[in-house]
Amino acid sequence: MAGILAFGAHVPVNRLEHVGIERTAATRRVAGPDEDSLTMAVGAALDCLRGSHRFQPDYVGFATTTPPYAEKQAAPILATALALPDETRTVDVGHSVRAGTTAMLTALDAVTAGSAHQALVCAADTRPWAPGSIEESASGDGAAALVLGKGDVVAEILGTVSLAADWNNQWRGPADPFVRTWEERFAPIEQYPPLVSAAVAKVLERAGLTPAGCHKLILYLPQPRANRRLAAQLGFRTDQILDHQLAGMGSAGAAHAGLALVAALESAQPGERLLLVAAGDGVDALLLQVTPRIRDFAPRQGFATALAQQRPIAYERYLHWRDLMAIAPPRRPTRPRPSAPAAWRKRLVNMAFCGARCRICGTAQFPPPRICIRCRARDEFEPLPFACQRGRVQTYTTDYLALSPDPPTPLAVVDFDGGGRAILEVTDCAPGDLRIGLPVEVTFRRLFAGESLIVYYWKARPVHGGTPA
C-alpha cells in the first residue's frame, strides 16, 4: 500500500510578536528577506531526504499560493537544487490553500500507477496579508515536505476524497498585493460545514471508520478560528484536534496541512490513525495509519526542533522585508541582472552547492575548479556535494556597507568538516553570535532579483540540534 516514506519541514526563525500600530499581540513565523516559498521548500526537502535515510525522488511536486514566478516553473528549480536527474517528473500546483493536499493526491496517483517510485511533495507559502488585517497576525510562513511511495512507509494512506468548489472566500487577482477575503463569518457557517462533512463522511465510510476511530483530526481551514466548532460538529473530541496554530507557527496557507501532518507524525505512535482535511476552493481529505516504521525514521532536524529556534523581530522590520515600508537605501550601486549563460554553467554549483574532490590528491574544494588548488592537476575531479555538510567559522566580520534588506550582514569563512572552504553570508544569526569555531551548516536562500530573474545561493547558518548528515 502506498503512503508516506519520509517527512520534513522548514520553519523560518523569525518570529513576530506584535503587529500593527497598536502592537496587537501575535505569534507567527515570518520568512526572512532571503527566504521565499521555494527556498523554504528546499529546506524542507533536505530535512526530509537527508535525515535518517536517504531518498532519491523521481517526482517533484511543488505547492504554494506564492510561487517565485508567475511564469517559470518552480519544481525544476527545486529539482536542480536537489541535484535530481533530468528525468524527474515536475509539477507546480498552485492558486489555492488546498494546493498542498492536492499535490499529495496527485503524487499518490503517480505512485499508485507506478509512474513514480519516490514522489517528493513540497508545500510552502508566504501569503501576503494587508497590514492591520485579522489574518496578518495569525498567518505563518513555512514549508513541509513528504516523500510518497510504496514499501517501508511510516504511514499508509488508507483512503482519500477530493471535492471541488467555486468559493468566493479568499482570492487574489494578478495585480493584487494582498489576499482579499469575504467577511469571515460566511464560509465557516455556509460553505465549509456541508463540504467538509461530506468529505469526512466519505473517507471514513470507505475505510469503515467513525470519528472515534481516529487518533487525530488535522483540520486546515482558511479561517482557522472556525476550526474547533466545525471539528465538534463533525463529531471529534477536543483532545483529537491538532492545534491549528501549530504552537506558534501560524496558519501557513498551502503549507499548513503538510506542516500539521509533519507535526503529528513527529509524535505519532504505530497504529494511530490520522485524518488530514484541508479546505480551500473545495476539500481534500486523506486518512492515514501510522506504521511501526515511524520509529525508524527521523528527518534531519524536524519541525519541533526548527520551531524551537526563534529570533523575535519588530513589526517595522517585517513591513520592510515585505516591501510594505520603503527605507532609504545606502548609496551603493544596484546589482546588475544575473547572466543566464553564466548561471546555466554554474547551476549545479550555485543551486545544489556541489563542489569537487581531486582524483589525484583527494583535496575537497568548492567551487569545483579546472585546476586543483593543491596539486594543480587539471580536470581530474569527482563531484562532491556540500549541501548537507557542516563546518566551522574560521574568521568572520559583519558588513555594514553591503546592500541588504536586513543589515548589517554577517559574513564568515567556513571550513567544512569534510574538507574544503567557502566564504558565505551567515543568515538566521545575530551578529553578536559570530565567533571563531562556531559550528554552521548551509541553507538555500534567495540573494536578489535582477529584472525579475532570481539569484538563489547558499548561506551559512548556526547549527541548531538535529543529527549530522
Added chain:
Amino acid sequence: MIRGIRDRVAIVGMGCTPFGERFDCGADDLVVDAATMAMADAGISPDQIDAYWVGTLKSGTSGLTLSRPLQIRDRPVTRVENFCASGTEAFRAACYAVAAGVSDLAMAVGVEKLKDSGYSGLDVSLVPPDGAGVDFSVPASFALLAPAYFQKYGLNAELGKRVLARIAWKNHQNGALNPLAHYRRGVDMDEILASPVMAEPLGIMDCAGVTDGAAAVVVARAEDAGQYRPDPVYVKALAVSAGASSGDADPFYDFTTITSAADAARKAYAEAGITDPRTQLDLAEVHDCFTVTELVLMEDLQFSPRGAAWRDVLDGSFDRNGVLPVNPDGGLKSFGHPIGASGVRMLFECYLQLREKAGPRQIRDARLALCHNLGGVPWSCISAVTVLGRHPEAL
C-alpha cells in the same frame, strides 16, 4: 643572463596633485596636472618622452585615457590595471622600457577619479556574472584578517581595536604635515575608537580615504639620469607577485597574512641585496587600505617577526621617529586612496625623502626606501614591492 633591474633605472622627475574630494577636477584635469608637474620637475618637454603608461582601475580604458587629454602625438600609450596596484604596474612597465633600451625616457601616470560616482565607499564588486556570491564591501573583505590575527596572537577584541586605532592615529599625525594629503589634521585615539563601524571591527577611521588624485613619474636609464638632474633616485628592485587566489577555498590559508606581499618582499629584498629590512630600510610606504592591512603587512614585509607587529605598533616602532617610519606621508589612510594613483604617490614620498625634500616630514639620512602596493583582497591579490635608493651601486 638575467641581470634584474637593480641600479639600471632612475627616477628623474615626479609630480603629484593635491589629493582630496576634487569635485573641481575630472580625470583629464588630474592627468594633465600630474604629468605637467613631472615634466617640469624633470626639466623636459613632452616630445622627449618616448612611451607612456597609465594605471587606473575605473577612470578610463585604454591608453587614450592619457594621450587624449595630454594631446600626445604619435607615441605608444597603454593603460595597465592590477586593481589598487595599477600605479606600480604603470611604473614597472616604464622602467622595463628604458632598461630594455627601447625608450630613453618613459612616463607612468597613476590616476583615479572616485568622487563622481556618488556612492559611499568603493564601487568595486566581487560578485560573479551569475550573481551567486557574497557581495562584499571592500572593508568587509579586509576585516576578515582581524579576528584571525587577534585570535592567533592572543589579543582580545578591545586590545586589537586599540592596536588598529594606533595605526590610524600615526598615519593621521603624518598626514597633518603633508600639504597634498586629503586629510590634514591629527585625530585622537578616542575619536578613532568611536568611529562608526563599517565592517566589524573596522570603523570608518580604520579605512583609507575615498579620494581623487593623480601622480606621475619620469624614468630614464641610470647612466643617463645625470643629464636631467643631479639627484636622481635609483630603482633597486621591482617585484610583483600574484598568488593562486585559493585562500577562499583552501583551509590552509589562515587569514593572518597576505601571502603575495610576503613573496614579493622576499624577491625584492633578494634583488636589492637587503638582508635585514627593519634596520636597512629608512622608510616604507605600505598599502594601508585598512589599519588591519598595515598591521599584517609589517610581518609580511619582515619589519616585525610573526605575531609581534602589534607590539611594535603600540611601541611606536613605525612612527616617524621610530625604528622604521611607515607611511610618513600619511599613507592611504590620510593622503587618501585614488586607486590607480596610490602606487605612484608612494614613489613620490620616497622620491622626496631620499632627496631631503620632505620638509617637516623629513627622515634623517634617508637612503633606502620601500613601497608596497597591493591590488585585490587578502586571499586574492597582487603585491608590488619597489625598493628605491639614493645612491647607485650601494645600499
